[in-house]
Amino acid sequence: MRHKIPCFCDNTFTVDVPEEINLDEQPQYVEDILSGIFMNFTCTSCGKKHKPEFPLTVHWPSKRVSLEVIPELERGSFYRRKEEEDAVKETVIGYPELAERVAALKSDLVPEALEAIKYYLLVKADETYPEEDISVWFQNKSGDSLEFHIHGIKQDEVAVMKVPAALYEKTLTDFKKNPKTDPFGSLRVKTYLSIQNILRPDELK
Ligand SMILES: [Zn+2]
Structure with a gap:
């Protein structure tokens, strides 16, 4: 999905981000998530680094889990929503929580x-x-x-x-x-x- 990122320098640039990723098929994402460079973008005009959070589903079949990732800014919406989107999924809120859960699953910890x-x-x-x-x-x-x-x-x-x-x-x-x-x-x-x-x-x- 394409998103527009506005920068402080008045430039707005467009990025194309996945809505779903599979960590078994794309294992490089595991390292990107753990090191904090996942979904980092650089302003095309001034070079400033942006770390936006977009909603995302992270599948990891070998760990038997699908993670629904909600941006930190939308934390409140999780508690307010009535319907379960998909009861099979686990929810994490914000990319730091995503990195923490990926680290836990990578080490097979509960x-x-x-x-x-x-x-x-x-x-x-x-x-x-x-x-x-x-x-x-x-x-x-x-x-x-x-x-x-x-x-x-x-x-x-x-x-x-x-x-x-x-x-x-x-x-x-x-x-x-x-x-x-x-x-x-x-x-x-x-x-x-x-x-x-x-x-x-x-x-x-
Ligand atoms: Zn900029």
Whole structure:
């Protein structure tokens, strides 16, 4: 689909973006999504980099998932919509969440367990830094640990937190045993699994 991108330099340029991609057929997209260069565009006049978000469906048959990607700016529309577009799909909101989910699936990790660990890390960070606006993101799994990035403790700095794989396994066991208990029970709203469902402001409830 063709979209017009307006630039601050008064130039408007047109880009052609896919509405659906398949990560098994186009594996280069996996790396593009993880590295943050997916759907980056350069203004044809001034050279400024633009990172717009367009709605998209990401199929990954080998991971048995299709992701409905909603732009961050349309987050509210997910909570307001009545009909399920397609109950088979999982929803992610914003490209950073897409990158995080692709990283999880690439390592064959269960998103419910990761979101629960993010919740525990966030609660701890909030106790230590109650004034800051903190967010926690799963990054990758390497060897015996899972790496999370904590944003917002210091401006323009990312804190790296390594969590032992054993804690992930314990969290996964807890989730399988008690999927309805908190925080697991509060992590999902319909097709959308995210710590954001716990953190969302009242007007989105
Ligand atoms: Zn420009």
